[in-house]
Amino acid sequence: MITLIKRPTPSKGWSYATPVVAVLATMVAGGLLFAALGKNPVEAIRVIFWDPLFGANAAYFRSQLLVKAAPLILIASGLAVGFRAGIWNIGAEGQYIIGAICGAAVALSVYPAESAWLFPAMVIAGALGGLLWGMIPALLKTLFGTSEILVSLMLVYVAQNLLAYVAFGPLKNPQGYGFPGSRNLQQYPSAHNPELIAGTGAHWGVMAAIVAVIALYILMHRHIAGFRIRVAGEAPRAARFAGVVPARLVVFCLGLSGALAGLAGLFEVSGPSGQITDSFNAGYGFTAIIVAFLGRLHPLGILLAGLLMALTYIGGDMAQLILQLPAAAIQVFQGMLLFFLLGFDVLTNYRIRIGGARA
């Protein structure tokens, strides 16, 4: 008989240990899965976690790690603030799309004019776009009490349809022979978000992700606003006594996470992706939710979790290529990570007692 006993206060030790335990459990369960598919599990785990960092051509893959992790970290940093306050923005994917559309639209509307002001203007447009898309669930929640979870999630689908509309309509490349998709911003110098140092993968989005992590740390751990946010999440009644206005908090959290997601979209569309297409969004907004939780909603944790998540993507591709593992097995492997994380999280708040229930 196994009984769960609630801890009086969440265990600090387990709160740090669960991500590590979850990663290890994922490796074991994933290894079993790969073995069941007839692959050598040790080799598969090595290909996923070791080869991209230290194997052949690692320099290229390390740079790709930054490219892949930057948007995840940027979005997750914003989400973490809201999650701490108990405000659930599930629609970062939509805010990411809108940020990319707004930023790209600014550039494409003045094409082919070259100006040093263009890229900063795109950055502002991208952040504003994401912010405004995040404001929709925020205002509906504060004015009508709707659930921000549902509204922000549903707005992802609206954003996707908008994306298809602009890719086939207003932003379509007029010289693209009628094919969908915008001009490629990589070939538009003023609008391009290039690698800042060749071969490192570091573009402006990577810089922004680092800044976001530091800013998140200062906000949450060194500033009164961060204290209010945490209190609001942990003890909403107490927060109200402490002078926290719930409506303002909702607007702040959704606005901030929306703006950061929008920025991530802008840096992606002007950099690695280069183009608005109907399939431009690659699920970063959803994966960032996993990153935020895997990182314990802590800035440093998010940084590490973002890199780890990126590693499973890049290593997963390697495993497909070298071991011919099916893509679906890699996706299952990534899903296991969240599953085990949530599972082991029980240990943060509960003790396990094996045996009879003695008061």
Place this chain on the structure above:
Amino acid sequence: MNRRSFLATTAIAALASAAGLPALAADPLKVGFIYVGPVGDMGWSYQHDLGRRAIEAEYGDKVVTTFMESVPEGPDAERALTQLALEGNTLIFATSFGYMDAVMNVAAKFPNVKFEHATGYKSADNVATYDAKFFQGRAIQGTIGGRMTKTNKIGYIGSFPIPEVIQGINAAYIHAKKVNPDVEMKVVWAYTWFDPAKEADAAAALIAEGVDVLLQHTDSTAPQAKAQEAGNVITFGQASDMSAFAPMPRVSSTIDNWAPYYIKRVGAMLDGSWKSEATWGGIDTGMVEIGEISSAVPEEVKAEALALKDKIAAGEYHPFTGPLNKQDGSAWLAEGVMAEDGELAGMNFFVEGITAELPK
């Protein structure tokens, strides 16, 4: 290894390096593929994978193939292509339109690796493009559909309003109209290449509007299942044969057969004659295959459809032959004039008579 064969191999190796050939010339040619979807057991990516397997069957130890499936278009594709190139693949097939810019970027970084991009329009010295004239298959489907419809309503599940799909809708309509002047074409845009739920909705909507011939430009069998439920609706397999739904509702199909092209291109790599080309193959090259016409189709209609197929294959007939007007009534092709490939490749209008609106 005995001494004699040792000497022989050393001699060959010395000769090879003396002649300036790569020392690993005897190594198999590595050929890589990226697919936009999972391989699964039918559909677009599956057909490309059949082509890959055909290469292995044809060339045996002379080639090693690898593939990566479910590679999203955009930066992930660029990384996947780079990975394949770094792994030593010297011929890489990128099998989705959306990989175009990624292929161009990676090709610029690996001038010695040859790339083949399906359905795109950008090329370079080491980037060839290839595509199939699927509209030829649509002409045959339109003929069968026009003859068999009782409600005079043909439905078309469009994926995206891009030239390839627009060609298909126009070709189907022109040939349905030719055999049945009262025919009407209804189009629903699913905005997906593969999404069973959306495709089922689109099929249900079209069937509810009285459509009894259903054409799909999407990959799943969901529309086939909807048609089967309705009972009196006929369909055509797309990309794969979808013969599980034969003889009703699936009465025929257009099958993408990339194997002949892939075998030819790998052969060109092996004998060193590979060149960047733009290939647009049709029924004649085997790239577009017409699946068996089922027993649900009356004999005379089947004969008519097969005759059309033979005429297209022999190059005696082009599905886009004038007189044809554009939807707005303006003239497109004069009597007897055949559309040029370049013009079709950018097709962005419906022909006269189609009442559906093309999203802009």
